[in-house]
Amino acid sequence: MxxxxxxxxxxIRYGKTVIYSRPAKYKVNQTKQANECxxxxxxxVGFAKAVNAVPELKQIWKSAKLDGVxxxxxxxxxxxxxxxxxxxTIKNIIITAGILLSVTSxxxxxxELVTNISLQERKIKSLLNPPFNFYxxxxxxxxxxxxxxxxxxxxxxxxxxxxxxxxxxxL
Amino acid sequence: MIPLNSKIAAKMDRYNGAIVFVAASKQTFxxxxxxxxxxxxxxxxx
Numbered sequence: 025m026x027x028x029x030x031x032x033x034x035x036i037r038y039g040k041t042v043i044y045s046r047p048a049k050y051k052v053n054q055t056k057q058a059n060e061c062x063x064x065x066x067x068x069v070g071f072a073k074a075v076n077a078v079p080e081l082k083q084i085w086k087s088a089k090l091d092g093v094x095x096x097x098x099x100x101x102x103x104x105x106x107x108x109x110x111x112x113t114i115k116n117i118i119i120t121a122g123i124l125l126s127v128t129s130x131x132x133x134x135x136e137l138v139t140n141i142s143l144q145e146r147k148i149k150s151l152l153n154p155p156f157n158f159y160x161x162x163x164x165x166x167x168x169x170x171x172x173x174x175x176x177x178x179x180x181x182x183x184x185x186x187x188x189x190x191x192x193x194x195l
Numbered sequence: 196m197i198p199l200n201s202k203i204a205a206k207m208d209r210y211n212g213a214i215v216f217v218a219a220s221k222q223t224f225x226x227x228x229x230x231x232x233x234x235x236x237x238x239x240x241x
Contacts, residue, residue: 080220084231112214114236119218125232132215132239135204137197139217151230156221162203164210164241172209180200188196 064107067175071163072099074179075118080157081179088120112163118179119159123147143191154184213239 025041026034033044052058076082076096085095092098099117106115126142137160143149164176207213220231 080222080229081218084220084229087229114214114216114238116214116216116236117234118216118236119220119231119234122218122220122231122233125218125235127217127235127237130215130217130235130237132199132213134207135199137199137215137217139197147230148232151221151232152219156219158197158219159217160197160199161216162199163214163216164203164206165213166211168209168211172206176206176210178200178203180203182197186198190196 060110063110063174064104067107067110067112068100068104070175070177071103071112071116071161072096074161074177075099078159078179078181080181081119081159084119084122090120111165112177118161123151154189156184158182158184158187207241211241213241215239 026036028034028046031046033046034041035044036042073096076085076099082095085098088098090098090102092101103116106113106117124145125148126144128140128142129138130140131138141148141152143152159179159181161177161179164178165174167174214236216234216236218232218234220229222229
């Protein structure tokens with residue numbers, strides 16, 4: 025067993041566990057690779073925290089047949105490989121595989137999100153028949169000024185009655 | 196049309212990029228089962 029407990033640190037030396045007093049300072053590795061690794065992990069944690077903060081998404085991750093003990097750890101585990109160049113990508117996962125959501129357009133403006141979803145399939149039509157919940161995760165990156173955080177991740181649950189639904193039919 | 200949280204809207208002008216992920220779920224009252232969709236993500240230049 026190794027790791028820190030209160031003022032002590034356990035280390036494995038020559039196959040035996042040795043207890044040391046905890047050092048007052050740790051030398052933090054400042055190599056480019058170590059810094060990239062830390063910022064990637066921080067981003068993954070920020071994303072996982074936001075997704076996990078939505079109870080319904082947390083429950084879906086919890087009930088999925090995936091490796092990992094708790095929802096939060098699963099979100100981290102299944103998202104780490106999709107972070108590229110210190111940035112989340114559209115391959116990152118907010119929810120485990122489900123009924124196909126066929127989005128034909130998604131536009132973002134200052135105060136709202138406008139999306140078109142194809143309701144051709146019976147299953148999706150049934151799911152999007154109120155009541156239902158919609159989830160939006162917004163990841164902001166590439167800051168304009170250094171005085172703001174390097175990134176922000178917001179997750180939000182929106183009940184169907186908050187959404188302005190417009191259905192159209194192809195004739 | 197889905198309203199954006201004012202917190203998000205207020206911070207959007209401080210960044211040059213955004214990725215928006217969306218998904219939906221439904222809970223049935225009779226069987227208390229949850230169904231959910233796959234997700235969709237799109238990148239935007241702000």
